[in-house]
Amino acid sequence: MKFSGPSPIRVRLALKLNNRIIVWRIFPLLLGILVNTTILRAQQPVDAVAIDRQTLQHLLQRIDQLEARVKQLEAAKQQAAPGSLPSPPVQASAPPLSETELQADNAVPERMDVSKTLLRMRGFGDITLHGDNQRHDTTAFSLGQLNLFITSDISEKFKFLSEIVFEGGPDNIYGETRGENNTFGVDVERMVLQYSHSDYFKFAVGRYHTAIGYYNTAYHHSTWFQTTTGRPFLFQFEDRGGILPIHTVGASASGLIPSGHLGLHYVAEVGNGRASRSPITEEPVQNVVDDQNHKAFNLALFARPDAVRGLQVGFSAYRDLLAPVNLPRIGETILAAHAVLVRSKFEWLNEALIVRHAPNGIPRVFNTPGFYTQVSKQFGSYRPYFRYQYVNASRTEPIFPDVGLRQGPSFGLRYDASETVAVKLQYDYTALRGQPAVNALALQVGFTF
């Protein structure tokens, strides 16, 4: 989504909504939330239990139906199975076999069907109705990303994972818009071959989400998994105007660090990093060719202590060297920290990072801080949430000068219509530097299949 300049009327309206008024209007809302929490929590057990029971009954009925159907299919398959094995000789259906048949069987040992593999596919998608007060923006239905998530258990140690995403609309790379509005393109957003030696060492190669912070590795290209309608701006995809190297192509090692109840984990990555040519006319993620020999490195540490269930705190450091056109090489350092508490009924996500660009030969360093905090709580099938996000890029930021200052809250409500379908209603307020704030409202249906 591209942020253009607001109209004068809207500017005045936005100016009226100054920080103090916003604060005093939001505060009662928060108080109301606090008060209602107690009431709703008291009701939750009964409602939750009632709803759980209803869901359970429904699930049990559904399972019975599915089991009956599976048994039918298995029975049909079983009748056909002895004859359907392709390996010769196939004479195993009538025991005991005659001697000649046994001899014929014994002549060539039976072989398994190598063509059978265990490949699973799962799909994710969303459709959004959105509108905002930005000029030249219209209220429209948008097809979100159609995500085909594919896994295959190649062996006990190796596993394959990929996300093939069909998405429409133009790309926005550092403020540059490419592509047509309504055409669809295909991206291999993730393609990873994982090797799992033990809990202490896992190795992966391919295209993956860089382990910067928490959100980037916890949520990928599926809005159904996310509480909100979209990712925080900090963790927006590169082709949607994001400022972080969300994707990289390279190798990653991860695993546990023996630390007892502390639950320390490590991630070490090396990859092509992002494309550093600007203006960008190419894919920002260097899938095939790296524009320079220098590689990007990332090291992350996080802890999941036993003492607090669902808590994760961590730190990551990313280092790359960018070479934009007509600019000196820029050393990019991204430091991120996070503290999240994620449980089935409650989540509280907090992340802060700083993107540091240090052009070679220039004493000045461009720091772009950013953070977000997100909290949500489940009440039966409803999950209200709140997010506040902030990013402040300098006007003279050499890589993404268009970002500027952006901050603002988001309020929303997620309703799980079923196990696989979620409906979200979200209001975003985004204050921009030198521009009118943007008010946006979105209604999204996210699903998995």
Place this chain on the structure above:
Amino acid sequence: MRRLAGLLFLLASAAFSIAALSLGPAPNSRLLPRPQIASEQNLAVVVNLSNPVENLSMPELRRIFLGERSHWPNGRRITLVMMEPGQPERAVVLRDICQMNETDFNNHFLHGVFTGEVLVSPKTLATPVGVRKFVFNVPGAIGYLRVSDLDPSVKAVRIDERGPEDKGYRLHVPPRTAK
């Protein structure tokens, strides 16, 4: 900047309050073992006889049952075996070990597979006999059975140094209802 800081402080306070209220002992989460009802049986966590593991702490057990652990100390991959939804044994495991309901459990595994953290989803079997046979056949398998369904083909592990026959054992399952 001060306003921003103040706003952040308010947000943090609100979130912390919500968290504090939410993190109180919920009906379904137990930090201490609840007293066993007389008619209840103990639910044993079983592994293959070749598995060297003898004792697991509850947090370790939780990580295993949530797929956050993928290998045993001997390098064998962990294969989690669950009974079908609706079985009381499964309900006990979800409640007392995973501290989730059915939907959350399924979503957790789906999410884990999606992020690549969880390598394999749990196997679902219809009967305790099926669980026992699966654990017997697969060296890296872990499942659960009532004490009355145990036999020498599988090994019951201790939880927090307590075996299924010991006092203070934490997993209890209601008796089976006649169909």
Place this chain on the structure above:
Amino acid sequence: MNGQNKRARRRTLAGPAALLDRVLALASPYNSSLLLLSVFLIVIAIGRFVIRDLHTTNVEAQKMYAGSVLGLHRIGELQYQAQETRRSTFYALTTSDSNLQLEYADQSREADHRVNEGISEYLLQARMPNEIEVGKRLQRDWSEYLSVRNEVLASILEGITDEAVTLDLKGGAPAFERVRQDLEEIKRLYDEQASQQLANVAATSRRTIFRLIGVLGITLALASASVWAIQRSKMLGAIQLAKLQMEFVASVSHELRTPLAVISSAADNIADGLVGGKDQLKRYGSAIQNQCRQITELVNQILLFASTKDRKYRYTLRPLQVSQIIDSVVDNTAELVQEIGFVIERRIESGLPCVMGDLSALSQCLQNLIVNAVKYSGESRWVGIRAFVHDSEERSGKEIRITVQDRGMGIDRLEMPHIFEPFYRGAAVTAAQIHGTGLGLSLAKSIAEAMGGTLSVVSELAVGSIFTLHLPIVEKQESEMASVTSKPDPSIRK
């Protein structure tokens, strides 16, 4: 020359034939017993052979069945169960339902359990080193396959199908191929064993048949020979009897003819009036009297012999003094002895106990012995009679022995067994033209046996003979009359 050859050949043939006749003659009294014994022994021998061979054949046939047929069935079952183990593993691949996979895993384990049992059974009954070696190899290879199969099943159940397939291709299929080869080798061993046992059974059967044929042939030959021998023996016996009867008739005729001739001559002379004086007439009458007495005696002896053989003669037994018997005998033979100038020397022990007997029968017995002694004394004119007590050789206690000894021609030892047979006359006696009926000794022996005693002889050619009458001593003086019927003479052939 031809005649000489023929005679020589006849003599040659006559040699063995004569020997055979002698043998048959010796065995003739025991024909039936011998035949029965022979048949019995032959049947026993044949039966033993046949039963042994049949038993051996039966045992070998049973062994062949148990060892080979059952073994082949066992191997077939092993092969089937081994295939089932593998197939069940494959079936688990066709489904992704864990419950169904477990069922197939169970089927595979049940089948492999049966294979293990079959292999253990085979090792238990294996005896030959090569059987044990291949059995242990099969056990080893099967264990190796099972370890791969377990990993394959685990991979299938874990859902890692590709790894299961790879494991089976790399490890399972080669291991199973080795198992299959081991089973084929065991099957081949069973086939070889069956062929060998079949050959053994056939050889045993052939041997049995040959033996049966041989033995039956021998039996037939022996039976034919036995029948021929019996027939010949009967024929010889009949010939001998006829010969003896002819000799008896001739002898009796001669014995009768001599006194009849004297009587006839005397009668002719008297009739012709050639006899003049009283003295001459008395002489003729005395001669006729003596000859009539001889004839009467001969006829009496013949009649006595006949009646004893027909068991019609009744003896009157009473206690008798030995001296009384001997006096009677000497009185009866005094005239004969005086006429021919013999001396009878008597030596009778004093105080001899009594014997139980018939006086006339015992007198007749001793008389016959004395007459024989006189007839066969040759140049010697002496006959000795002794009576004494001696230990009995046949029963406990003592007996009375009355011996009649001569110093005459003696008896050939070859003729000794026959001298007590009726009508028997030795070749030397016949050659010496000594007259007689051949009944004297037979009669004497019958009388002796009827008295409860025996008659024995000791003789040496050209030295003489001693005939001894053995009589039991009477312990108690019995005055009652006892009638005893004479026993049949076993020497009389009918």
